[in-house]
Amino acid sequence: MENKSKHKWVNRIFRYLFVLSFIAFLTLYLSQATGYYEYENHQKNALTEEQIKEFEKDVKSGKNIKIEDYMEKTVTDYSNKTSKMGNKVSETINHGVKSGIETFFGALNKLIEG
DSSP, X not given: OHHHHHHHHHHHHHHHXXXXXXXXXXXXHHHHHTTHHHHHHHHHHSOXXXXXXXXXXXXXXXXXXXXXXXXXXXXXXXXXXXXXXXXXXXXXXXXXXXXHHHHHHHHHHHHXXX
């Protein structure tokens, strides 16, 4: 009796995982088939009307033009004091290890060369 209940429990879990995987597959397939991903990338790369007008105005006035000035800034800096301190410690350790290895192999080189 206990073996049958365990078997039912395993079948139920397998069925739920299969249905969940199938739903995830359908969602991804439909988003790809409808072009949602390409549309999102197009929206990120397309210039807005205001940016185009500003660009045209700058071209007419003869300003030095960089495309970065007209694109939206989407990079977000998530650093804080803790992450900056961790980076500083990591760089210090990196510098110490690098100089130690260079010193060791430099001394080893001198020993080998005589």
